[in-house]
Amino acid sequence: MKIVKTVEEIRNQVSEWRKEGFSVGFVPTMGYLHEGHASLIKKSSENNDRTVVSVFVNPMQFGANEDLDSYPRDIEHDSKIVEESGGDIIFNPEPDEMYKNGFSSFVDMTVLTQELCGLSRPVHFRGVCTVVTKLFNIVKPDRAYFGQKDAQQLAVIKHMVRDLNIDIEIIGCPIVREENGLAKSSRNTYLSDEEKKSALILSKTIFMGIDMVKNGERDCNIILDAMKKNIESEPLAKIDYVKIVDLDTMQMIEKIDRPALCAMAVYIGKTRLIDNFFIEQD
Numbered sequence: 001m002k003i004v005k006t007v008e009e010i011r012n013q014v015s016e017w018r019k020e021g022f023s024v025g026f027v028p029t030m031g032y033l034h035e036g037h038a039s040l041i042k043k044s045s046e047n048n049d050r051t052v053v054s055v056f057v058n059p060m061q062f063g064a065n066e067d068l069d070s071y072p073r074d075i076e077h078d079s080k081i082v083e084e085s086g087g088d089i090i091f092n093p094e095p096d097e098m099y100k101n102g103f104s105s106f107v108d109m110t111v112l113t114q115e116l117c118g119l120s121r122p123v124h125f126r127g128v129c130t131v132v133t134k135l136f137n138i139v140k141p142d143r144a145y146f147g148q149k150d151a152q153q154l155a156v157i158k159h160m161v162r163d164l165n166i167d168i169e170i171i172g173c174p175i176v177r178e179e180n181g182l183a184k185s186s187r188n189t190y191l192s193d194e195e196k197k198s199a200l201i202l203s204k205t206i207f208m209g210i211d212m213v214k215n216g217e218r219d220c221n222i223i224l225d226a227m228k229k230n231i232e233s234e235p236l237a238k239i240d241y242v243k244i245v246d247l248d249t250m251q252m253i254e255k256i257d258r259p260a261l262c263a264m265a266v267y268i269g270k271t272r273l274i275d276n277f278f279i280e281q282d
């Protein structure tokens with residue numbers, strides 16, 4: 001698997017592909033790849049002639065007390081996953097390649113970032129929007145693939161390309177879970193065996209919420225109260241948030257009368273995990 005470290009190298013490769021008339025798909029990641037990332041790479045390689053995968057732990061999207069330094073990294077393992085999934089090249093820049101001395105331009109968003117992870121992680125989406133815009137400008141793909149695991153991020157990116165007239169199709173891909181239900185995440189590696197068992201409370205509660213909606217419950221408070229109670233029954237779990245928001249605006253709603261997102265962030269010990277489900281309109 002070809003791994004390139006500089007903007008110049010990835011641009012040269014993509015422009016060679018363009019000369020040959022190839023379409024280009026793009027999967028941005030922070031590495032330590034698993035089957036969730038692999039599903040995005042597979043989808044991209046099915047729909048495009050060539051697929052670029054970026055592996056970049058973006059310092060700008062981590063808050064001061066978050067896990068930037070301990071975030072897991074393993075580029076050799078990543079390159080195997082990219083190869084097996086049909087990716088063609090990895091762009092793996094160092095932070096100083098992405099943020100040159102004197103870097104001072106940012107892409108930010110209001111409204112959609114006010115709730116959920118945007119509320120708990122105030123600098124997060126500014127970092128995400130800035131790095132994704134940079135990566136889009138560097139790679140210039142036709143299509144880019146994002147997981148519904150990070151549902152607010154997916155909504156933010158879709159909104160950003162619309163607002164800023166970025167000519168890239170954004171494709172959302174379903175959450176990939178372990179057999180036991182736990183959503184796959186690079187951060188699952190932080191969990192001890194005991195914590196892994198406790199972490200199942202997230203997916204169990206998601207499935208419970210899905211059932212309540214399926215059975216006709218439309219009152220958000222009733223659904224959220226039941227979900228919170230369920231999470232609180234797990235001693236190692238501490239709720240950051242459990243909310244239901246309008247899918248377009250990411251603002252909280254009281255009744256499910258439009259497409260919505262039910263999302264949660266829960267600490268299992270020191271590890272913050274997220275999970276969610278979409279609620280279609282009746």
Ligand code: AMP
Binds near residue numbers: 037185
């Ligand atoms: P990350 O490396 O965590 O920044 O994730 C890179 C991309 O992979 C994002 O678009 C994520 O939403 C997506 N992703 C991460 N975990 C999963 C999963 N379990 N299922 C589907 N997509 C995922």
